[in-house]
Amino acid sequence: MENFTYYAPTYFVFGKDQESTAGTYVKRFGGSKVLIHYGGGSVVRSSLLDRVKASLAGEGIPYVELGGVHPNPRSGLVYEGIELCKKEQIDFILAVGGGSVIDSSKAIAAGSVYDGDFWDFYQGKPVTKALPVGTVLTIAAAGSEGSPDSVITYEDGQFKRGASGEALRPAFSILNPALTQTLPAYQSACGITDIMAHLFERYFTNTKEVEVTDRMIEGLLLTMVHEGPRVIADPNNYDARANIMWAGMMAHNNSCGVGRGQDWASHDIEHELSAQYDCAHGAGLAVVFPAWMEYNIDHDVMRFAQVATRVWGCSMDFANPKKTALEGIARFRAFLRSIGMPQTFEELGAKGEDIPAMAHKAVYGNGRSGSIGGFVSLSEDDVANIYRKML
């Protein structure tokens, strides 16, 4: 195991009706004037936004609002938010929504206390200071409610890039599984896929002797395999929603990723797809990840065989471990299909002719120098080959 530091000081408030405590926690974490940041109509239609506002009003905390966050959140709205925060002397940002809203909030939080262009943080500058962010989560997926990360898509250039820094960990996050019950099945499945991808990005490592984090990751994957189909079959299954919601946070707060190399090439490869075609991130990952696995299986057949037996319930073929490893990937594909996820470029609306440009951007964009991935280092050609497997 490698040396590491780990610090996850987010206060989690989990359970039914807990959005009514938003005002209490804004106060507890020092907010005196709040920007409420949200997306589209669903938080309005469901009256969630009204309940959150009432909670702030109940504590006598003034607020301004900025809605309009889209999936794959854009830099344009971030600039607008930063300007608003500076003008209104906002000292706390309350994100009401999913990963896109939270990531947009984090970008505004960092940009509001920075004199330069916030995009610097998405070009590699570490975030060391930001306004505190609270979240009221409405979809289990991105794990941004407990992570130090944010991903934003630049308005003009179709660049989708990440920023990171402990200052971006939310001060508090309110997780009410009931709020996710109104999600359409497709969005639920995208969330399930994203959570599993966060686990796999950590699982595929060259670090030896990481039994504790291997076992935690496998436990969380087994949870998703059990609970995922239950919420697709019955969107109102509160308990399945609750298990997925906590698993989604644990999958990305990095307690199961410490002390080990991680990969993240699949996320980089997917980001080009969702930046280019504005597809859902989870759907993109469903197409990318099995292809990435098949392409890299020979790098460490036994690791693929381990997850095949421990998570996918395959019998180990001791005479031919690669057969077991491949069977695991096949079961992952079948699982994704069973919850309604796409498997090809065509289903995503992506085009084969864009592969060379995307492969180039994936390995050279964001200050990269021609390769991505921690488990297997992938060149531009490798990435193009992986894209071609999705055709």
Add this chain to the structure above:
Amino acid sequence: MENFTYYAPTYFVFGKDQESTAGTYVKRFGGSKVLIHYGGGSVVRSSLLDRVKASLAGEGIPYVELGGVHPNPRSGLVYEGIELCKKEQIDFILAVGGGSVIDSSKAIAAGSVYDGDFWDFYQGKPVTKALPVGTVLTIAAAGSEGSPDSVITYEDGQFKRGASGEALRPAFSILNPALTQTLPAYQSACGITDIMAHLFERYFTNTKEVEVTDRMIEGLLLTMVHEGPRVIADPNNYDARANIMWAGMMAHNNSCGVGRGQDWASHDIEHELSAQYDCAHGAGLAVVFPAWMEYNIDHDVMRFAQVATRVWGCSMDFANPKKTALEGIARFRAFLRSIGMPQTFEELGAKGEDIPAMAHKAVYGNGRSGSIGGFVSLSEDDVANIYRKML
């Protein structure tokens, strides 16, 4: 799943040589004058204490020292520490040692900013304020390095009681697995048992639909089953020590215990043994836990069968699940025996004649009203029966 809040803001610094950062983190978390609290000779002999002092001196942070913490830490030294902190205007406590040292440090931290008797907190008063505590951990066991709990034994009355409160979560904890390599096999095994007990206390629940925490607990148990025998066979196995150290923290920081009822009767039953006979807590748990399991198996045979199959690798006997459940307990017993743990009163130095008094104290002590346990509610008679199974 039940509603819950979860807040674990300890900063973890994990890996080789990390004790040299103690001064940096004391400074970061606001310490300007430190009490270094420790136990006996081993931290002196290994020069760990010198390295920690050098680290404080390197940051120009003055300190006073208080050694002498014993296993099952006593109230007497806590009173001494509180007096010292008040006299010397200490604002940070640095625990260098294992769970006993950390628990004693937490008691001093709470008592130093409280006008009454610190023992009030161990009689049920919640701890809402305490000096910040940092830890340099030397044994993977109690999980106190990441928990809001402390257990102290009262000097006169052989009462061993717990206090709890978020203010008792350490500000930082330095976990260097190499520091645990010098532990005798018996102490290592006691630590392994304590960690597994923390997991089982959470596992045995009446709360339904807790797949995510079930799976996390099982993953951590599987880690202990794999790594435990490796450190007994080779005390210098750094990687096995590292996996156990992170598992020990995760087992008790409660991320795998949220949203579910827990039990803790086995700890209560054991505390009477270690208070009375001053045996090691882990050794006491090795005697208590299998007896508790056998006594309560009929309360939920399928839960015992689940852990038997998922953790102990038993084949499920679908015609007779209780047979599988019992086989799981038998394998747990064999595991404990294989790492050198005791299984009987005699091996602990405990006496059958004391059973009535201990059973009475277990269910009526610490403000309890005649029963203990969240999974099964145990009366005085039940506890006496469980003790008798250990004869």
